[in-house]
Amino acid sequence: MIAPLVGMTNLVLGTVYACYGVMTLVEMKRGWRTNGFSHFGAAWLCMAFTCGPHHLDHGLHVLMAGRVGGSLDLLTIAVGFPVGVAWFLLRVEALFGGRGDRTIAGTPVWLEAMPTLAASYVAVVAASITGLAFGVERLAPRAWPNVLLVLLYAAIGVLLLRTQLRTHLKSGQWSASGLSLAFVMLTCAVMHAVYVAYASAGRYDVDGHGLVIDTVGVPAAAYFLWVTWALHRGWLRDWNATSTLDAPERRPELIGAPT
Amino acid sequence: MAVTPARPLREPFTEEPRPARPGAAPGDPVRRAAGPVRASLAVLLVLAAPLAEGVPHDRIVQFGVFVAVFWIPVAGLVAGIARRHPGRGVDAAAVGVDISLLALVHSLVSPMPDVVLAALLAVVAVSTYLAGRGLGALAGGAGVLVLAASSAVGGGVVDVGSPFTLVVYSAVVVIVAGLVDAVAIDRWHASTGLVRLHEKSDAILTGVGEAVVVTGPAGGIAQWNRAATSTFGCADDEARGQACADVLGLLHEVRPLDCSQGCALLALAQFDDPGAVDVEVWRRSPTGTRQPLLASVSPVLGVDGEVVEVVHSFRDITRLKQADEAKTLFLATASHELKTPLTVIRGFSQMLLLPDTVLDAAERAAALRAIDVRAGQLTAIVDRLLMSSRIDAGRIELSPVAVDIGPILRERADALEGATSRPVELDLSVDLPAPHCDPDAFTTVVDHLLDNAVKYSPNGGVLTVTAQGLEFGVEIVFADEGVGMTAEQAAHCFERFWQAEATDVRRFGGTGIGLYIVRSLVEGMGGSISVVSGPGAGSSFRVVLRRADQVDTDDLGRPGDDVPVEASRGETTMIREYMRQLGVPLDQATAGGAVRRP
The missing domain is CATH 1.10.287.130 (Signal transduction histidine kinase, dimerisation/phosphotransfer (DHp) domain)
Structure with a gap:
């Protein structure tokens, strides 16, 4: 019962990520002529086209290659799934010209409870992972990309949460889209931690495709972290800056030398 | 002038109360969240217990039944009560439910690994910490450490094998937590309230468009916001502590303001111009130009009525002037x-x-x-x-389509030659792609630019029109060998009402709106215009329009859509909007008129 659920949800998540990658590609192509290259869009592409294949690969291995999907795996997927779907639907809405966001006024009770729930969830998963890891003498080399992904996704999640908190302190409101992405990142970090535990404990077989995908995913996540960080610090000017948006190509200097 | 004093100092600032949500209980958010937090926590605990490896299937089924028939109704009841009647009694009841849950979980999962027990206690510790109970969290953390040590040495330190022991552990956590509850929550509220208040006031001061300068009674600058930095060209750390008169260098009419006897601006506002709200002053900018400012001033009074600070705000009205x-x-x-x-x-x-x-x-x-x-x-x-x-x-109608501009350029050039006898050299590339533009608006643009070229080259010279395809657009250049423009004139030539010769001696006629119309139409069609010019060296106006074969149908919008004249700059895209949602600061597009698609 658990394995089909894990497999199916991973396939859905993988498809969602791949779709979002295509949507970003369309958006980048649409705006390239007028706005030029977007690091932010490119970073999203890299993320979508590494996270998506990771989930697709995992789902296919569980469904078709006999990989034993554990209950922890199901739990992490189940927690991240609704947030991910909400986030994806908002992106679809934005692609078709909608707002792509919902404003949450104030801090409702469910949001106030979120830190405690999240901490409880992480504590439970961490304890279970520890239990799984008791018999493991050393970490499998193929798990290292996932360890790095845990750290990178957690860093991205924390960065996004901090920015959401800063925005909330200024405006008194929350962005549903921004919050959902922060939660997606954090749940992804937990998900990969479980993956590491299962792989190290021998429950997940050796997977060459997954190893390649996750290895590529590390620089992709690092790129996204760098882009987000640089945009917040003002080191990078992207489509957020109008000066790069002159159409159709960068104008010559308005005041030139005598011709 | 009637000067409205600011509120006296030492009066405690109060944060505006947040509007209550319908159905929400009054009181602090932590208490209101306590019930739902515990209910959710309980469900998580029960769900987490079967995750311990080796738990048989029938135990998982037992947990499912237990959660469905017992825990969800109880937790929901507690959550409801806590939401409507927040208070320590309800909190205590909820904690009692937590303890009973722990005991039940423990009895159902037997034997339970130490690591799971440690996790359960860690959950209690984290939740108590987040609820503002610091010592409770410490106690919970200590319990986790003891269990970890016990596990490490083979279970010889502490025996946690019985439900009773677990209840004692949890009870200790809750009792200690209860002792520090009030202090912790009050401190949390006080600190977060102060932080929010400071951040809010800082954000207001930083975000306000007017330059705000706060001075002490002796005229030293105490506060200086971001707008002041851009208005006066002086950084915050350079301005603070300096004498206000030295940094600002203000003049009223022709006299410098003398602040040796107190704030001259305040005196001016109070006595010199009764009834006025603002005072117009000016200063010499670092470039030597006159910088007019609209100033308002307000004293901050102490409890004895003395002026302890003066708040000045300045608005740069150079552009208005x-x-x-x-x-x-x-x-x-x-x-x-x-x-x-x-x-x-x-x-x-x-x-x-x-x-x-x-x-x-x-x-x-x-x-x-x-x-x-x-x-x-x-x-x-x-x-x-x-x-x-x-x-x-903000309303002109454009119908952009693919236009073969070769015939238009030839026809307008011939018309100009016929009317003025000035030859126009046309250099159109053979494979000139069709731009995406409105034919009438394009003709207007061509006429204005040709007319402009003739007008500003009174001594003759060649007028050249070249057109070629670019990778992303179509470029049309109108060049003359006329009087040209200085760098400053070129920088302003597309502004409305602006003319190169604004003196009484005007060699060339015109109302100063021709190039403004040209720029508006070109940008309304999604293109851009620029000029390269030099005094006596003629001018070269470069128009770049989008290629029709590269314009997506999605870009065209629907008939009746408003399209900002500045559409090419700062347009909202999914990526840009998502950056905003993630808190990335966005440059705002220049406010401008709009054209309406028919």
């Missing part, structure tokens, strides 16, 4: 431009009306032609004025 002067100049030039053809029309019409005037057919025809030509000029001027006002109002 320039706009005002430009409009005045425009009225003068437009009147002059209208007057000239009207004089001719009136003169010829009066001549024709005189009863004793004897004119042959040729003379009569010449007079009527002169009237017709001048009426045409008048119509052209009025048309420009009307188009300018429509652009300014």
Whole structure:
């Protein structure tokens, strides 16, 4: 019962990520002529086209290659799934010209409870992972990309949460889209931690495709972290800056030398 | 002037209460969240217990039944009560439910690994910490450490094998937590309230568009916001502590403000101009130009009524003044431009009306032609004025389509040659792609630029029009060998009412709105325009329009959509919008008019 659920949800998540990658590609192509290259869009592409294949690969291995999907795996997927779907639907809405966001006024009770729930969830998963890891003498080399992904996704999640908190302190409101992405990142970090535990404990077989995908995913996540960080610090000017948006190509200097 | 004093110092600032949500209980958010938090926590605990490896299937089923028939109703009841009747009694009841849950979980999962027990206690510790109970969290953390140590040495330190022991552990956590509850929550509220208040006031001061300068009683600068930095060209750390008069260098009319006897601006506002809200002052900018400022001033009074601080705010009105002067100049030039053809029309019409005037057919025809030509000029001027006002109002209609611009350029160049005898060299590339533009608007642009080229090259010279395809657009360049412009003139030539010669001695006519119309139309069609010029070296206007074969249908929008004139800059895209949602600061697009798609 658990394995089909894990497999199916991973396939859905993988498809969602791949779709979002295509949507970003369309958006980048649409705006390239007028706005030029977007690091932010490119970073999203890299993320979508590494996270998506990771989930697709995992789902296919569980469904078709006999990989034993554990209950922890199901739990992490189940927690991240609704947030991910909400986030994806908002992106679809934005692609078709909608707002792509919902404003949450104030801090409702469910949001106030979120830190405690999240901490409880992480504590439970961490304890279970520890239990799984008791018999493991050393970490499998193929798990290292996932360890790095845990750290990178957690860093991205924390960065996004901090920015959401800063925005909330200024405006008194929350962005549903921004919050959902922060939660997606954090749940992804937990998900990969479980993956590491299962792989190290021998429950997940050796997977060459997954190893390649996750290895590529590390620089992709690092790129996204760098882009987000640089945009917040003002080191990078992207489509957020109008000066790069002159159409159709960068104008010559308005005041030139005598011709 | 009546100066409204700010509130006295030492009066405690109060944060505005947040509006209550419908159905929400009054009181602090932590208490309101306590019930739902515990209910959710309980469900998580029960769900987490079967995750311990080796738990048989029937145990998982037991947990499912337990959660469904017992825990969810109880937790929901507690959550509801806590939401409507927040208080320590309800909190205690909820904690009791937590303990009973722990005991039940423990009894159902037997034997339970130490690591799971440690996790359960860690959950309690984290939740108590997040609820503001610091010592409770410490106690919980200590329990986790003890269990970890116990596990590490083989279970010989502490025996946690019985439900009773677990209950004792949890009870200790809750009792200690209860002792520090009030202090912790009060401290949390006080600290977060203060932080929010400071951040809010800082954000207001930073975000406000006016330059705000707060000085002490001796005139030293105590506070200086971001707008002040841009207005006065002096950084915050450089300005703070300096004498206000030295940094600002303000003058009223022709006299510098003397702040040796206290804030001169305050005195000026109170005594010099009673009834006025703002005072107009000025200063010399670092570049030596006059910088007019609209200042308002407000004293901050202490409890004894003495002035302890003075809050100044300044608005740079340079652009307003320039706009005002430009409009005045425009009225003068437009009147002059209208007057000239009207004089001719009136003169010829009066001549024709005189009863004793004897004119042959040729003379009569010449007079009527002169009237017709001048009426045409008048119509052209009025048309420009009307188009300018429509652009300014933000509504002109454009129908961009794929246009073969070669015939248009040839036809307009021939027309110009016929009217002025000035040759126009056309250099159109053979495979010139069709741009995405409105044919009428494009013709207007061509006419204005050719007219401009003729007007500003009175000594002749070659007029050249070249057009070629670019990778992402179509480029049309209008070059002349006329008087050209200085760098400053070139920088302002697309502004409304701006003219290169704003003096009484104007060699060239015009109302100063032609290039403004050109820029608005070009940008309304999604293109761009720029100029390269030098004094005596002629001017070269470069128009770049989008290629029709590269314009997505999605970009075209629907009929009736408003399209900002500045659409090419800062347009909302999914990526840009998502950046905003993630808190990335966005540059705002320049406010401008809009064109409406038919």
